[in-house]
Amino acid sequence: MFADGLFLGFAVLAVLGAAGLVVFRHPMNGAMSFVVTLISLAGLYALLSAKLIFALQLIVYAGAIMSLIVFIIMFLNIQPSDLPKEETKLVYILGGLAVVLPIGLFLAKIVKSLPLSSTAILGNDFGGVKQVGLLLFKDWLVPFEIVSILLLISLIGAVVLAGKKEAVK
Amino acid sequence: MIHSYLYLSIILFCLGIVGVISRRNVFTVFMSIELMLNAANLAFVAFARVHESMDGHVLAMMVMAVAAAEAALALAVVILLHKHKSKLDTNVFSLLKG
Amino acid sequence: MFAHVLSVIIFLPIIAGLLLLATPASRNIARFTGMIVSLAALVLSLDLYMGFQSTGHLEFVENIPWIASLGVSYALGVDGISLFILMAGSVLLPMVYFVFATKEKGYYANLLIVQGAMAGAVCAADMILFYIFWEVMLLPVFFMLGLYGGPKRLPATLKITLYTIAGSLLMLAAIVYLGVSYHAQFNEWSFALDKMAQLNLSGRVAAVAFFGFMIAFAIKIPLFPFHTWLPDAYTEAPTATTFVLSAIMAKIGVYGVIRFVVPVFDQEFARFAVLLAYSGVIGMMYCGIAAITQKDFKRMLAFSSASHMGIIALGVFCMNVQALTGSIYQIVAHATSTGVLFLFAGILEERTQTRTISDLGGIAAKAPVFALYFAIAMLASVGLPGTSGFIGEFMIILGAVKFNTAVGVLAGTTLIIGVCYMLWMFQRVFFEKATPKSENFKDFSLIEGLAFLPVIILIIVMGVYPQPFLSKITPSTALQFASAAPVVAQAASATNAHLPELTIEQK
Amino acid sequence: MGQSVHYLGLIPLFPLMGAVFIGLLHVFTCKNAKLPEKVYGLLACVGPVLSFVMALKVFFQLKALPVDARFLSHNAFTWFSVGDLHINMGFLADPLSCLMLLFVTLIGSLIHIYSIGYMSGDKNYGKFFAYMNLFLGSMLVLVLGDSPVVMFVGWEGVGLCSYLLISFYSEDTNNVLAGNKAFIVNRIGDLGFVLGMSFLFWGIGASGFDYLSLKANIHHLTPAIALTVCLLLFVGATGKSAQIPLYVWLPDAMAGPTPVSALIHAATMVTAGVYMVARFSFLYAHVELAGDIVAWVGILTALLAAIFGMFQNDIKKVLAYSTVSQLGYMFAGVGVAAYSAGIFHVFTHAFFKALLFLGAGSVIYAMHHEQNIWKMGGLKAKMPKTYLTMVIGALALAGCPPFSGFFSKDEILFSALATGHYGIWAVGLLVACMTAYYTFRMIFVVFHGEPRDQHAFDHAKESPAVMTVPLIILAVGAAFAGFLNMPGVQTVSHWLAPSLTEHHPHASSFVLVFAMATSIVAFLVGIKIAYSKFGKGAAEPVFSGFEKFAYNKFYVDELYNAVIVQPYKAVGSSIWKTIEPNVTDGPVKAVTRLYMMIGTAFKVFQVGYVRIYAIYMIVGLSLMSLFLSQSLN
């Protein structure tokens, strides 16, 4: 029951946060609202016994990525005048909801048909750092390795695109 | 019970889509995409719980890493855009058309 | 005679043409090369002609597997049907280099390429190979028309190109369909012609495939109502291109029908033969009538050519050996008559700087040799007995009467229609009083006269003594019907139901 | 079977070779070095004369044979052979073709000789003789051909030569137009011929398409086909022999040089139709209805042409219509199955009509190419030889006994009467009367009375011997040829019998006498009227009412022009001006235009807003989701 309550709370927060992200005009407000969602999601991961993910969500997502985004928002020193004037935003959002509805319903229909077993409490080992780590380095070595390439590329990209270095003559 | 997680994931995913297609603010659009990735992550973790295998966790981690890389690049692009036009409106960038 | 004579005939001109294009040769070198190569091809094809055994089957066969997994092979061969189209090309094309001395390098080079490609299309014994040559032969025409054509060449170029490519792509689908059906029926991949004939096709898809072929060929021939590209293209094209188009390329369309459609789609062909025959005969009348009021002689010849192609095509659709043989004979006759007329028209245009009929007159008095040649070619084109044009036309009409009385009677009107516009044109251009433009018309030089002489002689010889030629054609045409005889007989009796007496006394 | 003789092929070959030789000579010399006319004249006469000699040889060789085996043949080579269709380049000389052969070569030779004089001074002298030789060669192929197809070679060949010779003076547009008309109208007939041959071939041609095989197999032909073939072949004949409705070209054909009119448009080519029907006597004898149609068309043509002939002012036009009229008689003859009578009329007509034309040519030559009879008059004093010969010709034409025309015409009328074709006989009689009238109208106006154009009259003189000698020879023929087949003698009929399928009607001698007597009466009436009107000189009449209508040939040419020629041209120009761009090419163009339009319009979708692109994606996705959720259950 307690878990259900927690879930409900986190879920409501997550949805509200997401809705805020969509609705707020200023990106800063949106980012803050999004952080709420991320943190709620972290809570949900915890409820799902994903301990490592719970931690990573907080550290990497809510921590690193969001602070980077917020930093850039601040860095660009966005004035309200820089922001797009979205008079028809609401129309678009409602229209968007209408368009997305079939997708959502389709997914919901799928989920509904899933024969999911009851969620019995698992052992303590589940989702722990060690277990996930072992898995990561045994079975999932390749993706783990190639993610490094990906990060390297994004590094170069950031340097090339946003850097000051002039093109070689 | 797990169903609820998945429904939540779907709702977040759909909200992300709505954010992408209805907003013109570059930041909001990128964050909406992050929201969609998070929705996917939630689904991964929820399914991991169902299958009682931790593969889903690993997958979620990978998605996070990709999301981070993407975010870094996206922010670089945002800075570039801002340098050019000092605007964050995606509609401003419509020189290429027709 | 050596083993790969057909390959040489095909690729010698193509390679020579490509080399000319790739090197900065002068126009004289180009013309000289063209002359040598086309004469070499002529010699080879004469050799081929002499060695031809008229067995009715393919001879000089070459067969090298190419794409093994799909059974596509580099297969060549000639029979009595293809031999004559091949010969027509080989005999007629050298003339161009003698007659037109001042064209650009690309002009000669493209001519060479188109010669090779046409030879390839005619000799191909594999459908894919045929298709490749079929498409390739369009490219030089495209470039020649676009580069060296008249003032309104661009729309004409686009029209002919898009039109023919549209048709041939549909044919590609049909070819592939055949190959796949063969695979399904015999569990083996092949696109070889002789194997396709064993196919047993029926049903709606077969009909669609049949039309895939037919439309491609109908556009090339061109059959009514797919002829609309023709007047523009023929008129705007440089003379040699018009010549190539009318004298040989259009014939490959007819050849395609004979070679690909008739053996493979015997049932569909028999079913739609009446429709197609009407299309041929209506096209003949339509274009022939349109020709009479043309103001531009090249355009008039274009319509005339279309008109003749209608009757040639009709011969194929009549499904009897006389009409078919007549068609093939007429193919050569038409190449030597109308094709040559186009060359004459080109000379006329070059020397008078006009294409308008009313600007000319009295040329017969100024240039008797030219007028004589022109008249002979013209008379052959209207099918006067004693010239090459009669034999084919007569046999086609004869066959058409047997096939379907109404079609036969309509086909007969070609005798009248052809003569109307030709005489009218001849009167205006060659008779009457000389006009300022035609006053200083120069007669043929000796070289020109000699260059055309073989063709003029050929026109007469083919009219007076056609049997040696026919005896090479007939075995193949007879064979063509031997395989499809039951279907054809059935169809023939069905189409003539309204005049039953005609079939009673058959022996 | 008859004998095979090789020289048969040479008969047409001589003039043909001559044509090629003279033609080449002319083409290559006409621009620079002109050859003297004598060379051409001599060369030109060699072919016809040699052919005539050969023809005589054929005649004697045939005569030596027993009656039933009187035919010679020569198979030069297989012309073409495809499937059942075997056509040999074969020649056949039987009594019928031998007769034709003889007079064609004879008259041809004479006219060639005559032309040497008539054409002198023409700058296309060589060309003329090349054409003439070509014509003669073609005519001989026509006559000698042993199958309809070979005959068709000559048939078309003579048509071509006719065209070339009519438009001989090609600088004048009218001449060329007349030539075109002749060729085109002939071609209409040829269409009938070709179709007729086709039907015949599919009927019985598979076992041989030469006359002998056809004759042997004729009973296999079903009546319907036989009738079709007959009528189609007759269409060919109406074209070549200028019968209703295709007679219109012949009067115009007089635009050619007069020897051409004499040779081609009077003596030989135009009778080809009659010859053809006689050749197919085995077929026509089979189908009575066809014969009746032929006879009626013939006699009506005779009547119509006679009416026109009465009101013509051009000397050659008068003769032209008289030719049409006489051809009508011939068809009436062959139509009532009196083939020998028809052929005999061909034979006699060749003489007197050639004679008349050449005489007229002589007059025209003397009058410096004046052809209007109302500009002439009193010429008999100046040109006695011409006058005399022409009167003989006129008497023969008018059917005055004992000149040749009387016997041949009378035999036709008699046959009509004897076979019960009373209508034909009656019309024929009327026409005979009219013939006498217009013939002598011409003679009286041209030769009698006072000169109307004094200047021309003063300069007129008798033609040179090279022209008058042929006239005299022909006059002899015209005068006496009739005796060959006079009743009781019937040499020609007997000679022709093996070639023709003919049943001589058994009629009482009363009928014979009655026919003769009426013919004579008709002739006398005609000549009386002519004499009373024109005998003592008359002024050029002004036509009005029916006369004007007849003078203008019932406006048939105008009618054809309005009903056939103009609509044809209108259709032609509307095809490429209206139908082509709109109907046949229209859809193609419309599709192209539509395609370009859509393409341009499609750029609207590439708005450039990235959000819109995302919306495309989502809308597509959402639609697919809708479908997918349908299929989930």
Added chain:
Amino acid sequence: MTNDLMLLMPLIIVGAGAILLMLSSAYQKLTHEMAAYGSALVFAVAFLVQLSACITGNAVLFSGAFNGLLVASSFSKAAGLIILACGFFTAMSSHTYFKQNDFCSPEYYSLMVFAASGMLLLTMAQELITVFIALEIMSLAIYILVGYDRKNVISTEAVLKYLMLGAFAGAFLTMGAAFVYGATGSTKFVKIAQYVAAHGFMQTPALIGGSFFILVAFLFKAAAFPFHAWVVDVYDGASVPVTGYMATGLKTAIFAVFANFLVLDASLQSGWITYLFYIAVFTMFVGNLIAIGQQSLKRMLAASGIVHTGYLLIALVAVSTKDFTGSVIAYYLAAYAASTLGIFCALSYLGGAGEKRSTFDDFKGLAKSRPYSAAAVSVFLLSMAGIPPTAGFMGKFYIITSAIEAGQVTLAVLGIVSSIISMWYYLRLIINMYFCEAEEQFGEAVPSNLAPICTFVLVVCVFAISLYPVVI
């Protein structure tokens, strides 16, 4: 294991080469020319290694190593070859291109090699998240390349559009992967195939949904309707060599993984046939319609790329899951790559400084001043149009054959109709080059011979691929 290593060697060479290039670009003395040669060398070596693997390696499928996440097949090897060749030619043409355009730095080449490593991974990846990461490696590198001309707002706009929509599509891929994982408990292709074989495809809604989203991502990258709209703008905004690289290498990699995924199981493929059918048809026709109205060559080529995606989708519809070799797709990709790369190669030196020639009209009369280049471009255009005897014809022939064999006659005919329509805009350029009077002299000298040489090598390739169809 040595075999496995051999098969992985190209990937290793490319990855190592990329890192090496990246590191050495920090070294100031390294000019971008040297980087170009370096990257070309990497590609060349990797290509040769791959070729030797293709020739000698008797189609070894390794699945033991890497836990089945990477698998090499003859198809992936062929696709790898194409990708490496694309990389090589792009490097060469870039070298020439940057003689006339000045926004290059050595990192450019390293990114290109990185992108190639992503593409190679994609061809071999047999697990969804690996696919996702490989896709992102490739895409991220390409994003950066697209936006490389930082001073140019056009290029920045292109990268915005590409990145935004690409990431959007990537999110669908993850969601799809999640659902597949949810349904089958694994993201490995082998396991998925086993699951489908055991439980059926249509009976597992989550699998339908998951594969649907995955397909969406693939279709997006391949620029199929209705996910095509970005491609025209992005191609237009990117520099010429990058556009060529995107159009060829990226498409090859995407179709490799697309096919690999689709042939997991017959029921999976047949389940999507109807949708792919309509998508293919719409893709072809929409692509054509976009292409007609274009004035800019790059945009036209982008649109024609959409059309070619349609043809490849036909091949996918017709693909046989039983004994899949991917030969038809690989052949078509090779043919398409040769001609497209050729045209971009030619554009990279014909375009002039700052890509000043970019529209149809700019190339009027090219044949007069540069006959050989014009001839080469014509050959490429004819190949794209599918006129024999070019490779494009053979490719189209194989596709039509496979489609008809698979019973998709309608699709084959529609493909034919589409290629008839497409004839117009290919011919238009040829007509402009040959039949129109020159408005410009094309006077300037070509700064480097590399791109022209590559162009002519590619002409040879176009014919060679056609006349010796070794892949089939």
